[in-house]
Amino acid sequence: MDLKGLRDTARKIRLLDLETVYNAGAGHIGGEMSAIDILTTLYFHTLNIKPEQPDYPLRDRFVLSKGHTACALYVTLATRGFIDQALLPSFLQPNSTLNGHPNRVKVPGVETNTGPLGHGLPVAVGMAKAAKLSTEDWRVFVLCGDGELQEGSNWEAAMAAAQFKLDNLTLIVDHNRLQQGARLEDTNSLAPIADKFAAFGWSTTEIDGHNIEDIANALDTKTVSKHQPTCVVANTSKGCGISFMQDRVEWHHKVPNKEQYEQARKELEGAAI
Amino acid sequence: MKQPPALHDCRDAFVSTLEKLAQSNNNIVAVCNDSVGSSKLAGFSDKFPERLINVGIAEQNMVGVGAGLANGGKIPFVCAASCFLTGRALEQIKADIAYSQTNVKLCGISAGMAYGELGPTHHSIEDFAWIRVLPGIVVIAPADPAETSAAVKFAANHPGPVFLRLSRVGVPDIFESTHRFEMGKAACVREGSDITIIANGTLTHRALDGAELLAQHGIEARVLNMATVSPIDSSAIINAAKNTGAILTCEEHSVHAGLGSAVAEIVVQNCPVPMKILGVPGIFAPTGSANFLLDEFGMSAEGINDAGRKLVDKKRV
Ligand SMILES: Cc1ncc(C[n+]2csc(CCOP(=O)(O)OP(=O)(O)O)c2C)c(N)n1
Ligand SMILES: [Mg+2]
Numbered sequence: 001m002d003l004k005g006l007r008d009t010a011r012k013i014r015l016l017d018l019e020t021v022y023n024a025g026a027g028h029i030g031g032e033m034s035a036i037d038i039l040t041t042l043y044f045h046t047l048n049i050k051p052e053q054p055d056y057p058l059r060d061r062f063v064l065s066k067g068h069t070a071c072a073l074y075v076t077l078a079t080r081g082f083i084d085q086a087l088l089p090s091f092l093q094p095n096s097t098l099n100g101h102p103n104r105v106k107v108p109g110v111e112t113n114t115g116p117l118g119h120g121l122p123v124a125v126g127m128a129k130a131a132k133l134s135t136e137d138w139r140v141f142v143l144c145g146d147g148e149l150q151e152g153s154n155w156e157a158a159m160a161a162a163q164f165k166l167d168n169l170t171l172i173v174d175h176n177r178l179q180q181g182a183r184l185e186d187t188n189s190l191a192p193i194a195d196k197f198a199a200f201g202w203s204t205t206e207i208d209g210h211n212i213e214d215i216a217n218a219l220d221t222k223t224v225s226k227h228q229p230t231c232v233v234a235n236t237s238k239g240c241g242i243s244f245m246q247d248r249v250e251w252h253h254k255v256p257n258k259e260q261y262e263q264a265r266k267e268l269e270g271a272a273i
Numbered sequence: 274m275k276q277p278p279a280l281h282d283c284r285d286a287f288v289s290t291l292e293k294l295a296q297s298n299n300n301i302v303a304v305c306n307d308s309v310g311s312s313k314l315a316g317f318s319d320k321f322p323e324r325l326i327n328v329g330i331a332e333q334n335m336v337g338v339g340a341g342l343a344n345g346g347k348i349p350f351v352c353a354a355s356c357f358l359t360g361r362a363l364e365q366i367k368a369d370i371a372y373s374q375t376n377v378k379l380c381g382i383s384a385g386m387a388y389g390e391l392g393p394t395h396h397s398i399e400d401f402a403w404i405r406v407l408p409g410i411v412v413i414a415p416a417d418p419a420e421t422s423a424a425v426k427f428a429a430n431h432p433g434p435v436f437l438r439l440s441r442v443g444v445p446d447i448f449e450s451t452h453r454f455e456m457g458k459a460a461c462v463r464e465g466s467d468i469t470i471i472a473n474g475t476l477t478h479r480a481l482d483g484a485e486l487l488a489q490h491g492i493e494a495r496v497l498n499m500a501t502v503s504p505i506d507s508s509a510i511i512n513a514a515k516n517t518g519a520i521l522t523c524e525e526h527s528v529h530a531g532l533g534s535a536v537a538e539i540v541v542q543n544c545p546v547p548m549k550i551l552g553v554p555g556i557f558a559p560t561g562s563a564n565f566l567l568d569e570f571g572m573s574a575e576g577i578n579d580a581g582r583k584l585v586d587k588k589r590v
Binding site for chain 2: 026067092093094095096097098099100101103113114115116117118147148150151152179180181182187188
């Protein structure tokens with residue numbers, strides 16, 4: 001898919017995410033809008049995957065460690081053909097397979113169950129190590145929140161990944177500078193994130209996490225440095241694409257009312273791509 | 274038609290009591306994990322900004338920091354979603370809090386299935402099991418605002434570890450506002466001699482509603498509110514077994530190793546009688562709200578009535 005196609009797909013995923021959260025009356029829309037350009041690039045450009053065979057053994061693996069943004073993953077999986085789009089209105093409804101956090105037992109395309117923060121990276125290290133043990137060349141990608149990196153488990157995994165020389169592992173940090181209740185800098189700033197990973201033995205880059213071309217380049221195999229895991233710090237904006245949500249902490253899990261929904265739709269539909 | 278009673282989010286009683294206590298005791302501090310909103314600590318933070326310690330999204334660190342604060346003479350109320358507090362930091366709770374006997378008050382917020390649709394990662398239906406096996410932690414699940422407030426006061430004064438298991442799911446008033454909490458003592462909230470229903474937390478009012486339905490079938494149920502799961506009130510349980518001959522337990526927790534199991538441990542070793550344990554039946558719950566799931570798992574008034582009648586039939590054979 002060309003860049004214009006990717007941007008248009010990201011816009012459609014944003015619209016469908018907005019609609020799904022609005023209809024369900026719950027979700028984590030801020031962190032979803034912040035991650036959608038990354039998810040779109042992964043699923044429509046980078047990942048070697050087969051929607052018709054979700055467990056294809058040589059597939060690339062993607063782990064959504066920030067599991068609270070499950071809705072964006074469901075919408076992406078539906079748009080890519082892993083699940084039926086007709087399932088989306090069942091999000092959060094009684095007995096739906098689509099609950100608030102992704103479940104691999106119920107949703108094709110989900111690799112591991114997340115929700116408690118700080119689980120994705122250790123599991124991804126295990127996946128990447130498995131590929132190395134089998135001398136297979138599939139790759140592993142993890143998307144973490146920036147606040148999520150406050151969990152110590154990530155740093156244990158970061159050390160292991162460097163020790164194991166997992167150059168088939170790429171961590172993308174959705175660096176939107178906000179966590180649940182406040183800005184990172186007012187809680188536990190973690191700055192400078194890229195330098196911390198570099199000190200842990202990782203190859204690092206910083207990109208604009210809403211620029212599809214930048215994302216695609218940063219995730220390309222050609223940019224991987226041999227014998228080192230890669231950390232891509234993606235500078236993003238929580239609520240990206242919807243003016244009144246953008247960079248506002250309360251939109252971590254607020255739900256738009258009817259008027260806000262209409263306004264958000266209009267903005268997303270009218271955005272230049 | 275009877276008006277349905279007003280429902281309360283017990284987090285409100287929790288924080289208003291905590292703020293009052295903190296006013297008169299400078300040693301009381303709150304520790305949290307980016308959970309100022311979900312623990313309703315914004316008021317505490319406004320009044321005592323220096324005494325709110327937000328460690329970020331880092332529960333293991335949070336519990337360790339709590340133990341250290343207690344060592345330095347503080348009385349930390351460590352507040353986090355119960356699923357992450359107990360699940361993520363279990364070893365810290367075992368070694369730094371229980372084994373070390375530190376004066377820390379662990380406050381598991383939105384326990385049980387309060388997070389409903391967010392799914393089993395966010396359900397805390399293992400916490401009675403995990404915490405009650407640790408020696409030396411008082412485990413309390415209050416049933417309404419008055420009991421919540423009394424339990425917070427108890428925790429602040431009790432010299433040692435306490436786990437307060439709190440919900441956000443609406444519950445009606447059960448106790449008078451002057452209610453005093455007594456550690457390890459069940460409160461009899463309904464007299465009866467045909468069967469005993471033992472419940473706590475969000476299940477006590479459901480048990481009372483179930484008892485009303487049983488009464489329509491001529492069965493008078495005693496209802497015990499067993500707020501303290503550890504140490505448990507064994508004499509109230511033995512008396513219930515002897516006097517009523519059947520025990521039904523109800524809890525917003527797995528049927529394994531929770532309140533029902535704690536009761537069964539006393540019953541089988543002292544006075545075996547027919548028992549039924551209602552709770553989450555050993556599965557990861559499907560998608561749905563807490564109240565939807567409790568009804569699904571047989572803990573509506575009708576479900577409790579059915580289970581109670583079956584148990585009384587069993588007693589007769
Ligand atoms: C172990 C754990 N602790 C707390 C939470 C509650 N929680 C859900 S989302 C969130 C904030 C996450 O912030 P960040 O990682 O920056 O995500 P984003 O900004 O992309 O939404 C918190 C604290 C959780 N899900 N898991
Ligand atoms: Mg963030």
